[in-house]
Amino acid sequence: MKSSMPDNKKKSYAIITGASRGIGFYTAKLFLKKAYSVINISRSECLLPGVLNWLVDLSDSKSIDEIKIKLSKKMKNEKNIFCLVHNAMRLWRDDVSSLDVNELRHLLELGLIAPIRLNQLFLPCMAEGSSVIYIGSTLSEKAIPNTASYVIQKHAVAGLMRSSCQDWVGSGIHTACICPGFTDTAMLQDHVGLISLEKIAERTAAKRLITPKEVARLIYFCAKNPIINGSLIHAHLGQLES
Ligand SMILES: NC(=O)c1ccc[n+]([C@@H]2O[C@H](COP(=O)([O-])OP(=O)(O)OC[C@H]3O[C@@H](n4cnc5c(N)ncnc54)[C@H](OP(=O)(O)O)[C@@H]3O)[C@@H](O)[C@H]2O)c1
Incomplete structure (x- = not known):
């Protein structure tokens, strides 16, 4: 008789883009602690013991072909539990009137096309209970001056998450941004330049910065709770608007 109980023999994988540092690094650390097999996809290594590094430049369209080869060597035809975290990104200053469209293409390859192609690669391996978590920003739903490319990518990711939820009906895969x-x-730190991080912290109701560990905990919470699906979740300590 076919059982409806979850198959405990399935392995759990966390595939995290940009886990060499920052939010991705702490996310890798947490998933490792929770006994997931963790794969980092970025240009430099995640130095946590136990993390498998697939080193590619995601802004290069050929990188996904390299990942496809690595994936086919690692996974046979079985389905497992996956949490795929689209986290890798860059931030630079530009504005709508003068932005360099080639730079924008480059950024969208990293922050939009790579997530779409990685989804297409991993979906066939994903068992019910898997999740795809996109990392957006407060700039997924508003804009500030001089960050045009980044604002465009962050809005696009919110749309991609919402479409993922609508298009994966019945798959048992849930998604959040x-x-x-x-x-x-x-x-x-790089973005604010000479402005001190203490000054930036003053722009939240909590008067402090978020730690990357806190974001990692939220990513893990979303992965484990399929009630969160198609959800855009702001996590900004009460960012002040003025
Ligand atoms: N920090 C914030 O205040 C903040 C606020 C809102 C949203 N976010 C979002 O949170 C996510 C993580 O940001 P973070 O603050 O942790 O940034 P971070 O410390 O600069 O880390 C960015 C990660 O992305 C990877 N990456 C960059 N370009 C890549 C490329 N071409 N190919 C592959 N990997 C690449 C980097 O790895 P390599 O350099 O090794 O390739 C690195 O691991 C991003 O999506 C960011 O937009 C951050």
Whole structure:
């Protein structure tokens, strides 16, 4: 008789883009602690013991072909539990009037096309209970000046998450877009330049920055709770609008 109980023999994998540092790194650390097999996809290694590194530049369209080969060597035809986290991204200053469309193409290859192609690669391996978590931003639903490419990518990711939910009906795969506010990572530090992180922290109701560990915990929570599906979740410590 066919059992409706979850198959405990299935392995659990966390596939995280951009786990070499920042939010991705802490996400890899947490999933490892929860006994997942963790694969980092980025250009430099995630140095946590036990993480498998697939080193590629996701802004290069050929990178997905390399991942396809690695995946076919690692996974046979079985389905397992996956949490696929689309986290890798870059942030630079540009504006709508003068943005370089080639730079924009490059950024969208990394932040939009790569997630779409990775979804297409991994979906056939994903058992019921798997999840796809997109990392958005407060800029997934609003804009600020001089971050045009980033705002465009973050809005697009929110749309991709919503479409994923609608199109994967019946698959048992759930999806969410987590939108952090100011998080204490190299990306924020590089972006704010000479402005101190203390000053940035003043722009939240909590008067502090989010830690990457807090975002990692939210990613894990979403992965484990399929009631969260098609959801865009803001996580910004009460970011002030003025
Ligand atoms: N920090 C914040 O305040 C904040 C706020 C809202 C949203 N977010 C979002 O959170 C996510 C993580 O950001 P973070 O702050 O942790 O940034 P981070 O510390 O700069 O980490 C970015 C990660 O993306 C990877 N990456 C960048 N370009 C890549 C490429 N071409 N190919 C493959 N991997 C690439 C980097 O790895 P390699 O350099 O090794 O390739 C790195 O592991 C991003 O989506 C970001 O937009 C961050």
